[in-house]
Amino acid sequence: MSNTKNEWPLWEVFVRSKAGLDHKHCGSLHAADSAMAIQMARDVYTRRQEGTSIWVVRSEQIVASDPVEKGSLFEPADDKVYRHPTFYELPEELNHM
Amino acid sequence: MYTQAMDLMAREARPKVVKSAEELAREEAFEARIDAGDFIEAKDWMPDHYRKTLVRQISQHAHSEIVGMLPEGNWITRAPTLKRKAILLAKVQDEGGHGLYLYAAAETLGTSRDEMTEALLSGKAKYSSIFNYPTLTWADIGVIGWLVDGAAIMNQVPLCRCSYAPYARAMIRVCREESFHQRQGYESLLVMMQKGTTAQKAMVQDAVNRWWWPALMMFGPADKDSPNSEQSMRWGIKRVSNDTLRQKFVDATIPQAEILGVTVPDPDLKWNAERESYDFGAIDWSEFWRVVGGEGPCNRERLAARNKAWDDGAWVREAAMAHSKKQATKAQAA
Numbered sequence: 559m560s561n562t563k564n565e566w567p568l569w570e571v572f573v574r575s576k577a578g579l580d581h582k583h584c585g586s587l588h589a590a591d592s593a594m595a596i597q598m599a600r601d602v603y604t605r606r607q608e609g610t611s612i613w614v615v616r617s618e619q620i621v622a623s624d625p626v627e628k629g630s631l632f633e634p635a636d637d638k639v640y641r642h643p644t645f646y647e648l649p650e651e652l653n654h655m
Numbered sequence: 656m657y658t659q660a661m662d663l664m665a666r667e668a669r670p671k672v673v674k675s676a677e678e679l680a681r682e683e684a685f686e687a688r689i690d691a692g693d694f695i696e697a698k699d700w701m702p703d704h705y706r707k708t709l710v711r712q713i714s715q716h717a718h719s720e721i722v723g724m725l726p727e728g729n730w731i732t733r734a735p736t737l738k739r740k741a742i743l744l745a746k747v748q749d750e751g752g753h754g755l756y757l758y759a760a761a762e763t764l765g766t767s768r769d770e771m772t773e774a775l776l777s778g779k780a781k782y783s784s785i786f787n788y789p790t791l792t793w794a795d796i797g798v799i800g801w802l803v804d805g806a807a808i809m810n811q812v813p814l815c816r817c818s819y820a821p822y823a824r825a826m827i828r829v830c831r832e833e834s835f836h837q838r839q840g841y842e843s844l845l846v847m848m849q850k851g852t853t854a855q856k857a858m859v860q861d862a863v864n865r866w867w868w869p870a871l872m873m874f875g876p877a878d879k880d881s882p883n884s885e886q887s888m889r890w891g892i893k894r895v896s897n898d899t900l901r902q903k904f905v906d907a908t909i910p911q912a913e914i915l916g917v918t919v920p921d922p923d924l925k926w927n928a929e930r931e932s933y934d935f936g937a938i939d940w941s942e943f944w945r946v947v948g949g950e951g952p953c954n955r956e957r958l959a960a961r962n963k964a965w966d967d968g969a970w971v972r973e974a975a976m977a978h979s980k981k982q983a984t985k986a987q988a989a
Contacts, residue, residue, distance in 0.1 A: 564976070584828075585756055587759060588768060591975075605745075
């Protein structure tokens, strides 16, 4: 990797598309500080009314699960079908339980 | 537009290294994921050559978007009306945005923005050959929207299903915005052809004559001369071959030219009822390779413009960083 010490830091951008919905990750960008990151996120990711609110967070602050541990983290849920309502067969006359 | 990049990857001999059993197993697992139609994410294991191919393709795609701002930017101050100026500004801003989505996608593979910028500015990295042609008249702006963005859409839609997920996601965003680009271009030509003077109509035809062949070259060399394609298809980086896309583009575009009332400069163009497709004339590949090799009409001008922008912006980049550090120190002290 080349010399990146002069690069503006990298930020992850999360946008809430409309009131009531979650902020959703939509990409990343370089900016010198948080105010600039918000400004640039607006220009880069919401040129067509895609957003009503923006979060930015320094990419280096994101802690992510390791793909290698995908199995040990998520597979235990595979055999616990009883956690889903559809696992239980109930008489139809109950209507919507 | 921009699968050209892959075709231009030097016909590199891939180093034949002896792989350990563990490496082979990982490669096999990777291939199996590709075969199953799985998306590959940034932190997943991937073969070096897959990573390298993608860095090259995505960064060159990004460079194309950024350099692509130049020929159109040339007409922002001279757009014929305020409406056309606002539209052109929005379009050029979109191209800048597309470049940024793509640089960010390439960075997930472990390359840096500076590294990519350096490769563009030094001339080491390529960008699409189409942007080395000049925009001589206002009609060129309409034709770029119609033909150049039309070709780009043809090329980019299959990339939304690229096996590398960050690239696919960026392409979905790009494609959503690209259709406006093509429609605004076609509509501006339609106005000139339906309401314009004889001279304006001639201007449109002249622009089509100049852009037609370069637009067909955007799809890259013929399949038989595209040695890297096979591996890229295998890995789901590229989904449809150059010649297939080119044919699709011609078939879609000729009826649009008829509605517009222009012709394309190809005496060999003719409907083939048996194939249900247009036959078209031979492409001058010597021109393509000349332009790719740096000898197109505007190669030097484009690179000089990017270098100047980078150099002129240096103090801004430094000042913004210095300001940010100063604010951080102040906040710590408080």
